[in-house]
Amino acid sequence: MATQDVTEDIRPAKASFLYDPRVRSLFVQAVVILLLVLGIWWIVDNTLLNLRRSNITTGFGFLRGRSGFDISDRLIEYSSDGTYGRALVVGILNTLLVAVTGIVVATIIGFLVGIGRLSNNWLIRKIATVYVEVFRNIPPLLVILFWYQGVLALLPNVRGSYVLPFNSFLNSRGFYLPRPVWGDGAWLVLAGLIVGVALSYFVARRAKARQAATGQQFPVFLTSLALIIGLPILGFILSGMPLTFDLPQKGAFNLTGGLNVKPEFLSLLLALSFYTAAFIAEIVRAGIQGVSRGQTEAASSLGLSSGQSLRMVVIPQAMRIVIPPLTSQYLNLTKNSSLAVAIGYPDLYAVGGTILNQTGQAIEVVVIFMVVYLSISLLTSLLMNWFNAKMALNER
Amino acid sequence: MQEHDLSWVRTEMALAQSAPRSEAGAFAWGRKNLFATPLNSLMTAIAIVAVAWFLPKILNWLLFDAVWTGTDRTACLTTEQGGQLPVGWSGACWPFVINRFGYFMFGRYPIDERWRVILTGILFIGLLIPLLIPRVPFKGLNAVLIFGIFPVVAYILLLGGVFGLPHVETSLWGGLMVTLVLSYVGIAVSLPLGIILALGRRSRMPVVKLLSVIFIETVRGVPLVTVLFMAAFMLPLFVPPGVTFDKLLRALIGVALFASAYMAEVIRGGLQAIPRGQYEGADSLGLGYWQKMGLIVMPQALKLVIPGIVNSFISLFKDTTLVLIISMFDLLGTVKQSISGDPTWATPQTAKTGYVFAALIFWAFCFGMSRYSMFMERRLDTGYRR
Numbered sequence: 001m002a003t004q005d006v007t008e009d010i011r012p013a014k015a016s017f018l019y020d021p022r023v024r025s026l027f028v029q030a031v032v033i034l035l036l037v038l039g040i041w042w043i044v045d046n047t048l049l050n051l052r053r054s055n056i057t058t059g060f061g062f063l064r065g066r067s068g069f070d071i072s073d074r075l076i077e078y079s080s081d082g083t084y085g086r087a088l089v090v091g092i093l094n095t096l097l098v099a100v101t102g103i104v105v106a107t108i109i110g111f112l113v114g115i116g117r118l119s120n121n122w123l124i125r126k127i128a129t130v131y132v133e134v135f136r137n138i139p140p141l142l143v144i145l146f147w148y149q150g151v152l153a154l155l156p157n158v159r160g161s162y163v164l165p166f167n168s169f170l171n172s173r174g175f176y177l178p179r180p181v182w183g184d185g186a187w188l189v190l191a192g193l194i195v196g197v198a199l200s201y202f203v204a205r206r207a208k209a210r211q212a213a214t215g216q217q218f219p220v221f222l223t224s225l226a227l228i229i230g231l232p233i234l235g236f237i238l239s240g241m242p243l244t245f246d247l248p249q250k251g252a253f254n255l256t257g258g259l260n261v262k263p264e265f266l267s268l269l270l271a272l273s274f275y276t277a278a279f280i281a282e283i284v285r286a287g288i289q290g291v292s293r294g295q296t297e298a299a300s301s302l303g304l305s306s307g308q309s310l311r312m313v314v315i316p317q318a319m320r321i322v323i324p325p326l327t328s329q330y331l332n333l334t335k336n337s338s339l340a341v342a343i344g345y346p347d348l349y350a351v352g353g354t355i356l357n358q359t360g361q362a363i364e365v366v367v368i369f370m371v372v373y374l375s376i377s378l379l380t381s382l383l384m385n386w387f388n389a390k391m392a393l394n395e396r
Numbered sequence: 397m398q399e400h401d402l403s404w405v406r407t408e409m410a411l412a413q414s415a416p417r418s419e420a421g422a423f424a425w426g427r428k429n430l431f432a433t434p435l436n437s438l439m440t441a442i443a444i445v446a447v448a449w450f451l452p453k454i455l456n457w458l459l460f461d462a463v464w465t466g467t468d469r470t471a472c473l474t475t476e477q478g479g480q481l482p483v484g485w486s487g488a489c490w491p492f493v494i495n496r497f498g499y500f501m502f503g504r505y506p507i508d509e510r511w512r513v514i515l516t517g518i519l520f521i522g523l524l525i526p527l528l529i530p531r532v533p534f535k536g537l538n539a540v541l542i543f544g545i546f547p548v549v550a551y552i553l554l555l556g557g558v559f560g561l562p563h564v565e566t567s568l569w570g571g572l573m574v575t576l577v578l579s580y581v582g583i584a585v586s587l588p589l590g591i592i593l594a595l596g597r598r599s600r601m602p603v604v605k606l607l608s609v610i611f612i613e614t615v616r617g618v619p620l621v622t623v624l625f626m627a628a629f630m631l632p633l634f635v636p637p638g639v640t641f642d643k644l645l646r647a648l649i650g651v652a653l654f655a656s657a658y659m660a661e662v663i664r665g666g667l668q669a670i671p672r673g674q675y676e677g678a679d680s681l682g683l684g685y686w687q688k689m690g691l692i693v694m695p696q697a698l699k700l701v702i703p704g705i706v707n708s709f710i711s712l713f714k715d716t717t718l719v720l721i722i723s724m725f726d727l728l729g730t731v732k733q734s735i736s737g738d739p740t741w742a743t744p745q746t747a748k749t750g751y752v753f754a755a756l757i758f759w760a761f762c763f764g765m766s767r768y769s770m771f772m773e774r775r776l777d778t779g780y781r782r
Contacts, residue, residue: 025600025601029604032607036607043634046633046635046636046637049637050633053637119439120428120436121429121436122429123429123439123444124439127446127447134759136762136766137710137714137763137766138714138755138758138759138762139714139728141717141728142717142754145732145747145751146747149732150747150752151748153747154748335618335620338621338622339718339721353625362629362630363630366622366625369622369625370617370622373619373622374614378617
């Protein structure tokens with residue numbers, strides 16, 4: 001009897017269901033959803049009312065309308081008779097052009113400066129430090145404007161342009177470079193390049209397998225270099241050298257022909273790559289310093305030369321630390337390319353802004369911005385994640 | 397006992413010899429740091445040539461060839477361009493900056509009322525400095541003053557309209573003042589909002605978590621220009637007709653939302669670094685969710701990510717320049733406007749001078765913040781070194 005009483009006493013009292021974590025969590029989430037739905041409903045309602053008042057039709061139909069404005073920098077055919085949609089495509093391509101060239105230039109400068117920060121040479125080390133500290137702490141927009149209004153606008157006009165080698169000119173309208181014109185049979189050169197790359201990949205795989213099996217080495221780098229450079233040249237000769245240059249001609253008031261790199265593009269490229277390079281330099285430095293000293297010492301005790309230990313021991317391990325932050329710097333550069341609007345380089349943002357002013361389709365244009373930038377971000381992350389997974393530590 | 401003959405033991409100390417010439421002194425330092433290998437020597441030579449070529453040019457432009465006095469553009473023009481300076485002259489045109497200094501600092505804020513901005517600035521500095529020096533006591537009170545009382549005082553002082561202070565429209569605000577207002581509000585809003593978003597992202601409630609993730613990743617995936625654009629053009633569509641939004645307020649909302657998404661990611665990093673035992677310890681003490689986070693987890697997590705937080709502040713400070721794109725005049729905006737929209741100072745050197753001046757100010761702020769974060773990092777590093 002007594003024992004039974006005790007068991008009854010220690011049975012936990014039924015807690016009020018108000019204190020049940022699951023009930024609380026469900027309640028909180030229900031409230032959040034309710035608030036969200038109400039908020040969205042309120043916003044949508046207001047927006048529709050506002051749009052109706054200012055006679056703006058919603059939807060993406062406006063993209064088929066005639067744009068009526070011209071775009072000076074373009075990679076594809078476009079004129080003011082083109083549609084808004086085509087203008088946006090021109091803008092997207094310009095954004096991608098700046099982003100890709102910027103990433104390449106920033107990576108080169110960044111790696112050089114980052115290695116310079118760790119140099120044994122005191123002077124080089126100090127110069128690299130000054131570079132990083134200066135460019136990291138100045139807003140990129142300021143640097144863009146500095147190049148555009150402060151430096152490139154001061155270049156002489158067309159008549160007084162600086163004459164550079166290879167019939168190139170530099171003046172306030174930008175760089176004028178010879179433009180390569182490919183004739184018939186140029187596809188052979190491209191084919192040579194593709195075959196060269198494919199063969200080098202094949203050679204590298206075979207050489208690795210053979211080294212793993214027998215220990216014999218094969219000069220992969222030199223072979224690949226010969227293949228990648230040699231085959232296109234062979235194609236070039238076989239097809240009868242189908243390359244001519246469209247040289248810029250200096251007239252009385254104007255330069256005609258050639259490839260014109262506009263000052264807007266140049267300032268944007270210089271500013272973005274200099275700015276991002278300062279961050280990449282710090283990432284590279286952290287990556288190399290993150291490889292422990294024991295690794296370098298072990299490499300030299302195995303008899304590797306300093307170049308070999310750098311190439312085969314330090315860099316592969318440093319890359320693992322470097323790649324994730326490098327990805328976010330690439331994304332930052334791509335996003336910062338939207339600053340182009342400040343100097344009138346027709347990137348996606350500038351073109352979209354013009355369209356918005358003409359049509360008043362604020363929501364649609366902003367949605368297009370977001371979709372494009374989010375997809376670029378997503379694609380870059382996917383690519384870099386794939387690269388990261390390839391470089392990741394292969395543990396058992 | 398046998399006497400030891402100790403005559404072979406030296407009785408006086410040998411004098412220390414100076415280190416060999418190859419190991420100490422300027423010569424050895426140079427050999428080690430500048431001329432260690434042939435390649436290194438070559439690099440040194442190239443670097444010396446580059447510095448010797450650039451540094452005098454920069455210094456001449458900034459200081460020695462620069463013009464310091466003048467009242468309008470003719471002071472900075474060569475004879476060819478209609479001034480007095482020799483042909484081919486190139487140097488900074490500082491009178492432009494001196495003449496426009498008030499505009500760069502306050503924008504079009506009425507000159508008679510500028511003491512209010514200066515007073516606000518002094519109040520802010522007076523509250524900030526004790527907060528930044530670790531030894532000064534009353535940190536809690538100080539924080540309440542700077543984040544609770546100061547905004548109210550600053551709002552009244554800057555905007556006016558009460559206590560006999562004339563009302564000053566925000567469209568008249570400009571210059572460094574707007575830059576600082578944007579940064580202060582961005583920082584003060586993004587930190588708590590970032591904490592909430594970070595907690596939301598780590599929440600067990602799927603709805604809360606999903607919403608936080610969507611917000612953070614969307615904002616982080618688009619450029620700030622787009623967010624500002626949204627704030628400038630779409631926000632007015634979202635509210636009932638007739639309700640108008642101040643332009644500065646719209647920019648503030650955009651900047652604060654953008655910064656809080658980045659802040660959330662920084663804080664999430666700190667939350668992830670706190671060992672599980674800390675959470676479980678708090679649970680076993682019977683603390684509720686907010687007690688656990690507020691008393692145990694957050695203090696440790698925030699301490700860990702102070703460098704990251706300061707880095708976000710620096711980015712935010714630099715990003716405020718982007719409001720110039722939605723035609724607001726922060727420091728960079730006023731400089732740009734004076735360069736391209738003011739014929740009194742239109743000379744070839746004006747643009748360079750103005751931007752160098754703005755760059756110096758931005759650089760000083762950002763560099764100061766980054767040095768302070770390094771100092772705090774060293775100071776807080778004590779207990780966490782593994």
